[in-house]
Amino acid sequence: xxxxxxxxxxxxxxxxxxxxxxAAQDEVREGERIRAILGDYRRLPVENPWHEGTxxxxxxxxxxxxxWTNRAGVSWDLTPDLEKGxxxxxxxxxxxxxxxxxxxxxxxxxxxxxxWFNREHYVREGAEVVHQLSDGLHTYIIASLPEAPAEFGYGxxxxxxxxxxxxxxxxGFQIGLPSTWIIPENRTFMEPLCPPGTVARDNWDERxxxxxxxxxxxxxxxxxxxxxxxPSAVPKYRLNGVPSGYNFEVSSPGGWGFxxxxxxxxxxxxxxxxxxxxxxxxxxxxxxxxxxxTFLGYAWMALPLTxxxxxxxxxxxxxxxxLFLATRTFQGPVAxxxxxxxxxxxxxYPTINGRGLDARPGLMGGGxxxxxxxxxxxxxxxxxxxxxxxxxxxxxxxxxxxxxxxQDVTLYSKEALYQSVASWVDGGDIPEGTxxxxxxxxxxxxxxxxxxxxxxQPISGVERVVEPEILTEGGSYAFALHWMEPDHQGVFPxxxxxxxxxxxxxxxxxxxxxxxxxxxxxxxxxxxGRSYTSPADAGTRWTAPGPTRGPFTAVLADGSEITYSxxxxxxxxxxxxxxxxQAEKERVQALVEAMHRTxxxxxxxxxxxxxxxxxxxxxxxxxxxxxGLEVGYVxxxxxxxxxxx
Numbered sequence: 001x002x003x004x005x006x007x008x009x010x011x012x013x014x015x016x017x018x019x020x021x022x023a024a025q026d027e028v029r030e031g032e033r034i035r036a037i038l039g040d041y042r043r044l045p046v047e048n049p050w051h052e053g054t055x056x057x058x059x060x061x062x063x064x065x066x067x068w069t070n071r072a073g074v075s076w077d078l079t080p081d082l083e084k085g086x087x088x089x090x091x092x093x094x095x096x097x098x099x100x101x102x103x104x105x106x107x108x109x110x111x112x113x114x115x116w117f118n119r120e121h122y123v124r125e126g127a128e129v130v131h132q133l134s135d136g137l138h139t140y141i142i143a144s145l146p147e148a149p150a151e152f153g154y155g156x157x158x159x160x161x162x163x164x165x166x167x168x169x170x171x172g173f174q175i176g177l178p179s180t181w182i183i184p185e186n187r188t189f190m191e192p193l194c195p196p197g198t199v200a201r202d203n204w205d206e207r208x209x210x211x212x213x214x215x216x217x218x219x220x221x222x223x224x225x226x227x228x229x230x231p232s233a234v235p236k237y238r239l240n241g242v243p244s245g246y247n248f249e250v251s252s253p254g255g256w257g258f259x260x261x262x263x264x265x266x267x268x269x270x271x272x273x274x275x276x277x278x279x280x281x282x283x284x285x286x287x288x289x290x291x292x293x294t295f296l297g298y299a300w301m302a303l304p305l306t307x308x309x310x311x312x313x314x315x316x317x318x319x320x321x322x323l324f325l326a327t328r329t330f331q332g333p334v335a336x337x338x339x340x341x342x343x344x345x346x347x348x349y350p351t352i353n354g355r356g357l358d359a360r361p362g363l364m365g366g367g368x369x370x371x372x373x374x375x376x377x378x379x380x381x382x383x384x385x386x387x388x389x390x391x392x393x394x395x396x397x398x399x400x401x402x403x404x405x406x407q408d409v410t411l412y413s414k415e416a417l418y419q420s421v422a423s424w425v426d427g428g429d430i431p432e433g434t435x436x437x438x439x440x441x442x443x444x445x446x447x448x449x450x451x452x453x454x455x456x457q458p459i460s461g462v463e464r465v466v467e468p469e470i471l472t473e474g475g476s477y478a479f480a481l482h483w484m485e486p487d488h489q490g491v492f493p494x495x496x497x498x499x500x501x502x503x504x505x506x507x508x509x510x511x512x513x514x515x516x517x518x519x520x521x522x523x524x525x526x527x528x529g530r531s532y533t534s535p536a537d538a539g540t541r542w543t544a545p546g547p548t549r550g551p552f553t554a555v556l557a558d559g560s561e562i563t564y565s566x567x568x569x570x571x572x573x574x575x576x577x578x579x580x581x582q583a584e585k586e587r588v589q590a591l592v593e594a595m596h597r598t599x600x601x602x603x604x605x606x607x608x609x610x611x612x613x614x615x616x617x618x619x620x621x622x623x624x625x626x627x628g629l630e631v632g633y634v635x636x637x638x639x640x641x642x643x644x645x
Contacts, residue, residue: 033082036112037066037105040125044133050074053122055087068103078103087115099261099530116523119172119226130520134172136376136390137459139452141405141468142368143178143445143479148411152441153185153361155412157299157324159609160367161405162222162235163291163396169224169231169525170391174373177235178406178479179221182300182321184342184360186212195349198245216342216357217242218300218321220251226373227259229283229529230560230642236284237296239323241337243270243356244345253335254534254637255541255573256282261530266541266577270341273572273634274322274592275334276625277601278617279554279564281640282532286557286618292396294615297326297606299435301412302362304422305588306339314347316340317359324435326606328614330622332599333433340578367406367445367479375522376454379515386498387506388454389517393492395481401489404471404611407478408442415439425591433599435606445470445477460502465493476610527559531641534573541573542638549629554620555643562620563639566629569593572636593632 034057043051053070055078066087069075077090087103089096100118106129107113113127121132160178186193192208193215194201200214207214220240228236240258241250249258253273257264261282273280287296305320322336342356354360377389395403416439420431447468452459464484471478483489493505495517511517534542550565567573569592570585623635 034066034080037080037087041114041122042125043120043122044131048072051122104526116171121523130377130379130516132520132523133376133378133455134373135455136388137371137374137452137454139371139450140368141371141450141481142366143406143447143468143470144366145364145409145411145443145445148364148441148443150361151413152411152439153363154319154414154418155299155301155416155435156180156182156362156364156410157297157412157435157606158367158409159295159297159326159407159612160222161396161403161612162287162294162296162615163394164233165224165235165393165395166233166391167394169228169233170375171523171525172226172373172375173224173391173525174226175393176221176223176225176370176372178367178369179219179223180367180409181365182218182357182362183213183365184216184355184357185363186210186215186355186360187363189355191351193352193355194245195345195351198247200245211245214242215245215352215355218337218357218362219249222296223370225259228525229259229261229532230556230558230640231525231527231529232286232558234287234289234291234557236286236558237298238284239271239280239335241270241341243341250337250341252280252282252637253572253574253634254282256532261532263534263542267344269541269574269577270338270344271335272338272574273335273567273569273636274595275332275601276596276630276632276634277332277623278325278330278334278621279562279623279635279637280335281556281560281562281621281637283529283558283560283640285621287615288557288618289616291615293398293612295407295609295612296615297408297609299324299326299606300362301417301435302357303336303418304425305336305591306584308359313350314340314343315353315359316343317354317356319358321357321362324605325617326604326614328616329619330601330617331603331605332601333595333605338574338578364409364411364443367409369405377517377520377522378455379517381512382514387511387515387517388496388503389511389520390454390494390496391522392494395483395490395492397483397490401483401486402469402471403481403483403490405479405481406445407610408476408607409445410607411441411443413439413441430594430598433595433605434603437607442475443477445479447479454496454503457498458502459496459504461504462493465505473610478611528642529560532637532639534638541576544576545571547571547636548633549626551638556620557618559643560640561643562637563641564635564637566626566633567636569632569634572634589632592634596631 040054049071058065058067066078076093079088085105103115103117113129114123194211220238222235222237250270251258253271255264255269302319303322304318308318309316316339320336323334339358342358346352424430469482495511496503497506547565547567551563555561570589
């Protein structure tokens with residue numbers, strides 16, 4: 001017995017020694033991994049002292065605490081999380097509140113060669129790598145609308161192409177698919193529309209002295225954005241409004257800004273949920289395939305859902321700009337901008353009384369693609385000539401070698417829908433809500449060659465590959481791309497070579513092997529974005545008076561999970577901050593209840609597209625109201641987050 005105990009004690013001692021040795025070895029390996037991160041890094045091109053810095057061990061700091069110090073003398077704590085391949089930043093990081101909270105390590109062949117931070121790539125000193133840069137492509141591919149007769153300023157509709165532009169989502173990538181914008185008609189108003197203190201007035205002198213095109217806008221559309229938290233190869237649709245000179249952007253009924261995960265302030269919200277059959281996530285509406293010849297139809301219509309308020313301070317018009325969608329699985333009105341969203345700025349700047357989209361007709365912009373952020377790789381051949389590579393951009397092409405981007409642009413007068421809604425609000429019969437030929441103006445389109453740039457340099461020669469054109473058929477206009485080379489249709493130039501100060505498209509076979517561009521892979525988009533959240537505290541717009549039923553959850557096609565609740569229409573968060581009386585809320589509540597009863601979601605509200613078919617909304621966005629809440633209640637997202645793997 002004594003021998004057995006002694007053996008056990010000896011074995012325990014041996015195991016303890018082995019465990020201690022193993023722990024020591026793990027600690028050594030951990031230290032080696034930490035030291036592999038230390039060193040000097042720079043973001044290329046270096047444009048200021050913030051683009052160079054050093055990662056060091058903190059003297060006397062417990063554990064493996066690190067510190068980043070840039071050449072401007074600004075520093076913050078770093079904590080490695082090597083299992084995830086990141087280094088977490090401390091809260092003193094000046095970009096922390098904007099969501100840039102980690103250095104994502106760039107590891108190649110087992111070596112740390114750099115990191116990603118705040119959507120930019122920093123390369124370790126001495127690392128021989130082809131560096132991924134930003135600004136690989138910038139342009140606007142636009143179809144313009146000529147000036148329309150003055151009465152057609154109360155609505156616009158069109159069909160825009162929806163397709164996967166990339167094979168897989170990429171980080172640092174932003175291209176808006178064809179869409180339009182609306183600004184208030186103020187062409188003869190000769191005072192600054194943006195007061196001091198707005199982003200536009202304080203920073204964009206070139207838009208002065210009147211700032212008409214940056215005062216207020218309705219924007220949005222399908223696309224891919226750097227601020228997307230839950231990326232997808234399939235584009236999303238985001239609505240968006242700019243009510244005060246780009247100080248902020250309003251983008252969802254719950255009250256989030258465009259790409260901002262924190263809720264907006266109460267004095268900024270301004271979109272009301274109207275539909276009880278489709279829900280609007282803050283990260284955008286998602287679609288499902290097939291997407292080979294599919295279009296999203298949508299309209300913005302000015303409707304008099306609320307009476308004008310001719311108050312002395314901040315007078316407000318009666319126009320609720322209302323979004324209608326046309327998809328294969330849902331059709332009808334979805335949401336509207338509350339008129340106070342547009343008049344609020346005039347409360348402190350009476351110069352613009354009556355000048356916002358709540359009171360003025362809209363001027364409809366052209367339809368265009370905004371190519372805003374495309375990454376690139378750059379390298380030199382043995383002779384010092386520069387070559388570059390951008391992501392492979394794919395376009396669907398028809399049998400005639402064309403990609404139709406936008407079609408059936410139609411402008412509307414008050415006769416289209418405004419007048420019939422006004423009659424109903426005054427006690428008449430409820431209209432069907434359809435938008436037809438009455439009060440419609442089919443706008444012609446014009447286009448021209450885009451100006452392409454890469455890292456500040458012009459790109460020449462794209463017109464030999466693809467050029468925009470206008471198609472006409474039966475009185476309808478379509479904006480398209482015409483692919484010039486039969487053997488290379490539907491693929492935008494991927495490789496470029498510097499010639500005489502410009503970047504010129506070249507085929508892959510003409511790129512020298514020593515540049516190593518062919519092997520480079522662009523950084524994929526992260527699928528674990530920050531969550532959109534809302535407060536659960538009592539007394540907020542979300543909780544007072546609060547929802548009637550919920551919460552419920554749904555998983556979307558982009559892999560995210562939304563949480564939503566059902567609110568009585570008049571109780572939804574965005575309507576608690578507009579200063580409406582209870583009587584004003586109940587008046588609109590009655591209108592919405594009538595819409596829910598008589599405006600079905602399976603009938604067309606827009607004329608059909610001339611070309612192609614309608615896109616299909618993600619089925620998780622399509623809801624059936626709970627029993628007892630079929631009329632007068634709407635779904636509101638209260639959070640959106642990544643689904644745990």
